[in-house]
Amino acid sequence: MLRNTFLRTLRDQRKSLFWWAFGMVGTSLYLALFYPVIRDNMANYEKILQSMPESVKSIFMANSQASLATADGYINIELFSMVAPILFLVFAIGVGSAAVAGEEEKGTLDLLLANPLSRWRIVVEKFGAMVVGTVGLGFLFWLTLFVGGKAVGMDANFARVAEATVSVVLLALAQGSIALAVGSAFGKRGVATGMASGLAFAFYLLNALAPMVKALKPYRKLSLWYYYIGNDPVMKGLKLSHVGVLVGVILVLLAVALVAFDRRDLSV
Amino acid sequence: MRPVIHTENLTKFYGKQRGVLDLDILVESGEVFGFLGPNGAGKTTTIRVLLDFIRPTRGRAVIFGLDAQEQSTEIRRRIGYLPGELELYEKLSGAELLRYFANLRGGVDWSYVEELAERFDCDLAKHIRSLSRGNKQKIGLIQAFMNKPELLILDEPTSGLDPLMQHEFAHLIGEVKSEGRAVFVSSHIMPEVEHICDHVGIIREGQLVAIEDIETLKGRAIRRLEIHFSSSVPPEPFANLPGVQDVLVADGILRCTVKGSLDAVIKAAAQFEVVNIISQEPSLEEIFLAYYGGGDHAA
CATH class of the missing domain: 3.40.50.300 (P-loop containing nucleotide triphosphate hydrolases)
Structure with missing residues (x-):
């Protein structure tokens, strides 16, 4: 695990990754095992849900047409409209802002860069570790849902759930790449976390409010959140153009990180 | 090279x-x-x-x-x-x-x-x-x-x-x-x-x-030197020695600063009974002083 910076970064994160995995598995397992309770009292829940104002539904359910009446709708509302994105975003933003800025603030970057490594290589390896960590957590998340769901006889389309998981992983990586780019450009972990989290919240609100607020409507497509859930991946699957936007944003941000880090003075 | x-x-x-x-x-x-x-x-x-x-x-x-x-x-x-x-x-x-x-x-x-x-x-x-x-x-x-x-x-x-x-x-x-x-x-x-x-x-x-x-x-360094004698000594033998400055003799103790070699002052001291010699290594600031020959650069 000490062959290169990519592996060493994952090694450094192993405890943190373990607890994240624990939390992700716990969350999706809990949701899966709770499903029979909802299913058996469906009529009541449905009534509550229908009585909610449109604006509340829009904010907390990502404007999905889903209903709790189906397993897919249950997963969509309970997991993908809020809980899963928050978990994945917090993880990826944390890892992304620590990637370069974390080492720089701790002061270990000096010694690392005394080795014959180019700066871009460090960014790429750190980015790779972020991708592997987030994708790994995504896989575990889906797997738990699949196994737990099957155990309680949940009649969901798990291929679609996998697509939604891919979508949330891509959203998280895009937001994590914002943190990576800001951290690479300024060397400040707090700034990176703050900017990425602030933008995440703004994207979320923009996507949620745009359908209702006329002035915001034309700007909905500026929100990364729109490309995550705008196509309703649990119900309709991934939309290639949306995936393309998220992947494109990730790659552009990676390029920004590479160039910005390569050009500036490192702080002491 | x-x-x-x-x-x-x-x-x-x-x-x-x-x-x-x-x-x-x-x-x-x-x-x-x-x-x-x-x-x-x-x-x-x-x-x-x-x-x-x-x-x-x-x-x-x-x-x-x-x-x-x-x-x-x-x-x-x-x-x-x-x-x-x-x-x-x-x-x-x-x-x-x-x-x-x-x-x-x-x-x-x-x-x-x-x-x-x-x-x-x-x-x-x-x-x-x-x-x-x-x-x-x-x-x-x-x-x-x-x-x-x-x-x-x-x-x-x-x-x-x-x-x-x-x-x-x-x-x-x-x-x-x-x-x-x-x-x-x-x-x-x-x-x-x-x-x-x-x-x-x-x-x-x-x-x-x-x-x-x-x-x-x-060789250019200034060294602070302190020589303790068993009894009080006259200042005259230490005046006008080459490279020796700021001579102060009191209570059987000679304090001075020496530029370069210590030879002259040690030989002058040898005619009395010496108890102790304290020599301070020149600090970087003191070396600067030696370079500029004054206090104007002592930041």
């Missing part, structure tokens, strides 16, 4: 704040170059330019004939570096950290790592977070020396080392030198490095004020 480090008009400003100004430094193979100056003078700034951590505002640095900025990766392959503010990966053990850096360098002779650990009396199995500052410094030194680099750049290397380890360090520097490799070592404490250096450059407020042969520098 080949040039190893060569800087031309090397200048670095942080915004409007002065880093270093027009440094011209030449370090050749087989040479130990001491880079001396008070804290904040620009020593670390210079070193960070050499490693391409920061970019010069003007001028350039050439190492092994390669441009320090354009060909930094190739340069860093051939150097060993110890930062002034050493921070290690706390989650690793000493051995793991060294393995990691060895891997990044495409492998090193591990038996040499073990030899270095033994010489510095350093337990590599321990986790770095449990190590004292001195022991961390030893790990830092081992990683700098382990790939037998052609050039060592050491920023305040002796800080935190006990005298025994400083001795071992000096020994190691001697070996490096005898193999024709070069060392660039910074310090703000002259006595810690003077015995290992061939040349020293003195930097003050970002500017190189002198590059001197170490013997010349010491």
Whole structure:
């Protein structure tokens, strides 16, 4: 695990990754095992849900047409409209802002860069570790849902759930790449976390409010959140153009990180 | 002797704040170059330019004939570096950290790592977070020396080392030198490095004020001397001795400052019964004073 910076970064994160995995598995397992309770009292829940104002539904359910009446709708509302994105975003933003800025603030970057490594290589390896960590957590998340769901006889389309998981992983990586780019450009972990989290919240609100607020409507497509859930991946699957936007944003941000880090003075 | 480090008009400003100004430094193979100056003078700034951590505002640095900025990766392959503010990966053990850096360098002779650990009396199995500052410094030194680099750049290397380890360090520097490799070592404490250096450059407020042969520098040094006698002595024998200044005789104690050799004052003192001699090594500031012959530069 000490062959290169990519592996060493994952090694450094192993405890943190373990607890994240624990939390992700716990969350999706809990949701899966709770499903029979909802299913058996469906009529009541449905009534509550229908009585909610449109604006509340829009904010907390990502404007999905889903209903709790189906397993897919249950997963969509309970997991993908809020809980899963928050978990994945917090993880990826944390890892992304620590990637370069974390080492720089701790002061270990000096010694690392005394080795014959180019700066871009460090960014790429750190980015790779972020991708592997987030994708790994995504896989575990889906797997738990699949196994737990099957155990309680949940009649969901798990291929679609996998697509939604891919979508949330891509959203998280895009937001994590914002943190990576800001951290690479300024060397400040707090700034990176703050900017990425602030933008995440703004994207979320923009996507949620745009359908209702006329002035915001034309700007909905500026929100990364729109490309995550705008196509309703649990119900309709991934939309290639949306995936393309998220992947494109990730790659552009990676390029920004590479160039910005390569050009500036490192702080002491 | 080949040039190893060569800087031309090397200048670095942080915004409007002065880093270093027009440094011209030449370090050749087989040479130990001491880079001396008070804290904040620009020593670390210079070193960070050499490693391409920061970019010069003007001028350039050439190492092994390669441009320090354009060909930094190739340069860093051939150097060993110890930062002034050493921070290690706390989650690793000493051995793991060294393995990691060895891997990044495409492998090193591990038996040499073990030899270095033994010489510095350093337990590599321990986790770095449990190590004292001195022991961390030893790990830092081992990683700098382990790939037998052609050039060592050491920023305040002796800080935190006990005298025994400083001795071992000096020994190691001697070996490096005898193999024709070069060392660039910074310090703000002259006595810690003077015995290992061939040349020293003195930097003050970002500017190189002198590059001197170490013997010349010491010859010019001012030393504070205090001689205690068994009974009171007359001041006359100590007046007008060559190089002796600020003579003060009271209660059987002679206090004076001596420039260069102590010979005259010691011979004059020998006619009385001497109880004790206290000689203070000249500090860097005192060497500056010797250079400028007045207090106007004593910042």
